[in-house]
Amino acid sequence: MRLQKLSLVVLFFCKSILFSQTSVPNPVKSDFSGTLSFLASDWMEGREPTSKGGFKAADYIASMMELYQLLPYNNSSPSKNNTFFQDFNIKRHAVQSVSLAIDSGNNNTILLSPKSEYKVTPVDKSSKQEAGIVFVGYGLSVSKENYDDYTKISAKDKVVLVLEGYPGYKDTASVGFKKFKKWFPEENNLEETKIQNAIQQGAIAVIFLDVTGNFKPKSTDNYTFDSLENPTSLSIPIFRLSAPATEKILTGTSIQLAETEKKAAQQLKTSSSLLKNKKCNFSIDLKSETFPVRNVIGMIPGKDTSKSIIIGAHYDHLGIKKDSIYNGADDNASGVSGMLALAKNWSASKIKPPYNIVFASWTAEETGLLGSEYFVQHLDLNQQKILLCVNMDMISRSAPEDTKQRILSIGTQKEDENLRKIAAAGNQNLQNPFELDLWETNGHTGSDYASFTTKGIPIMTFFSGFHADYHSPRDQAVKVDLNKEKDILSIVNSSVLQFIETHSTTK
Numbered sequence: 001m002r003l004q005k006l007s008l009v010v011l012f013f014c015k016s017i018l019f020s021q022t023s024v025p026n027p028v029k030s031d032f033s034g035t036l037s038f039l040a041s042d043w044m045e046g047r048e049p050t051s052k053g054g055f056k057a058a059d060y061i062a063s064m065m066e067l068y069q070l071l072p073y074n075n076s077s078p079s080k081n082n083t084f085f086q087d088f089n090i091k092r093h094a095v096q097s098v099s100l101a102i103d104s105g106n107n108n109t110i111l112l113s114p115k116s117e118y119k120v121t122p123v124d125k126s127s128k129q130e131a132g133i134v135f136v137g138y139g140l141s142v143s144k145e146n147y148d149d150y151t152k153i154s155a156k157d158k159v160v161l162v163l164e165g166y167p168g169y170k171d172t173a174s175v176g177f178k179k180f181k182k183w184f185p186e187e188n189n190l191e192e193t194k195i196q197n198a199i200q201q202g203a204i205a206v207i208f209l210d211v212t213g214n215f216k217p218k219s220t221d222n223y224t225f226d227s228l229e230n231p232t233s234l235s236i237p238i239f240r241l242s243a244p245a246t247e248k249i250l251t252g253t254s255i256q257l258a259e260t261e262k263k264a265a266q267q268l269k270t271s272s273s274l275l276k277n278k279k280c281n282f283s284i285d286l287k288s289e290t291f292p293v294r295n296v297i298g299m300i301p302g303k304d305t306s307k308s309i310i311i312g313a314h315y316d317h318l319g320i321k322k323d324s325i326y327n328g329a330d331d332n333a334s335g336v337s338g339m340l341a342l343a344k345n346w347s348a349s350k351i352k353p354p355y356n357i358v359f360a361s362w363t364a365e366e367t368g369l370l371g372s373e374y375f376v377q378h379l380d381l382n383q384q385k386i387l388l389c390v391n392m393d394m395i396s397r398s399a400p401e402d403t404k405q406r407i408l409s410i411g412t413q414k415e416d417e418n419l420r421k422i423a424a425a426g427n428q429n430l431q432n433p434f435e436l437d438l439w440e441t442n443g444h445t446g447s448d449y450a451s452f453t454t455k456g457i458p459i460m461t462f463f464s465g466f467h468a469d470y471h472s473p474r475d476q477a478v479k480v481d482l483n484k485e486k487d488i489l490s491i492v493n494s495s496v497l498q499f500i501e502t503h504s505t506t507k
């Protein structure tokens with residue numbers, strides 16, 4: 001009995017030494033300032049993923065991982081790979097031409113102009129289709145409110161017309177507003193919800209209608225975008241119409257948008273209907289090319305190699321445009337240099353962590369989170385459990401309104417109260433704590449954390465604020481705030497240590 005007690009005490013003591021704040025020292029400025037400057041130097045040519053500068057950056061990151069004695073990480077069998085590179089291909093698509101027309105029969109066709117009447121978000125293949133059209137109101141299915149725009153209508157193989165907003169969004173006194181506002185507190189995930197609904201219902205394209213007149217399309221000429229070679233998620237083309245174009249295509253139908261919105265706001269009634277005798281014709285012609293790119297991934301193996309904690313940051317940026325180098329010092333040489341500084345200290349501590357600590361640098365974040373998506377796609381989650389992914393994206397600047405340069409935003413999933421507590425505790429350990437903006441990432445896709453949340457992996461994402469140099473050639477190393485980054489890295493470090501401690505004791 002005594003002995004047991006004693007061993008418990010000893011165990012607890014050992015553990016608290018292992019994972020106390022001092023077990024892995026927090027990075028100091030010299031641990032990351034040099035790597036940040038070099039990654040953001042002109043030698044890296046803006047680190048565009050497919051360019052020479054992108055590959056130079058990857059080589060440099062790998063060389064630092066080697067210097068810090070990390071092991072190469074292989075998704076399916078950790079440490080059985082002898083390179084830090086995870087190579088894969090992306091496709092770059094250039095939109096050659098698009099067309100969108102509504103055919104009402106009897107040679108009555110409305111051809112809309114891509115220069116002034118709509119904007120298209122294409123998918124990764126050329127397509128040419130003709131399909132029936134259904135109007136699906138707001139395109140929402142909210143079972144908890146007994147509201148479903150899709151109950152009375154089939155959208156299978158159809159093009160769906162969808163309104164912006166939700167029932168009552170324009171009228172704060174309406175029944176609709178009171179019911180629905182809580183489901184869509186921040187409207188930026190609303191559109192994605194509608195697209196996913198349409199895909200689930202079997203629609204082949206979405207056309208968003210504009211009733212406010214706020215949307216002004218610009219020409220789609222020379223539009224390019226990237227995708228993975230083999231994307232796993234299904235997507236469909238999205239068209240956004242201007243208000244005049246919206247009016248044009250609804251002429252001659254029984255759909256009255258003002259009436260529809262009123263009915264939805266006041267009586268929560270849906271007005272979905274099939275547009276009889278109308279067809280939608282659209283075509284998107286792409287020219288696609290394939291390019292090799294690479295993620296860079298190292299690890300410190302844990303006692304239990306079937307579980308991992310990831311500390312990651314994308315290394316790519318925008319490259320060279322019109323003879324200007326986009327150095328991307330804050331976005332995201334700051335995050336990568338922070339990841340490498342943590343790798344350095346974890347490795348130097350000689351601690352064998354209970355789980356693998358994976359240090360990841362993803363590519364092609366700027367063009368759609370492609371590197372992290374590929375990484376996640378190729379995880380064998382049955383063999384390899386990811387306990388936590390910490391993402392750092394832009395951690396060295398402050399927003400202009402943050403006059404004291406002490407605001408830090410940390411995103412977690414809605415349900416992760418524990419992670420929020422851990423972050424807040426880490427902040428309180430600082431000499432000069434940040435003003436924390438703890439936000440929920442649910443429905444957001446602003447950085448690589450989103451590739452993990454879609455697989456249900458817990459995340460923490462660190463971001464120090466939008467500044468006027470964001471995505472401009474002015475985002476340079478001379479402007480970064482090394483003190484701010486240092487303090488952020490202390491919170492990241494203590495969060496990982498604390499997470500390990502609580503994870504091993506609550507299990």
Ligand SMILES: [Zn+2]
Nearest residue numbers: 331332393394
């Ligand atoms: Zn970024």
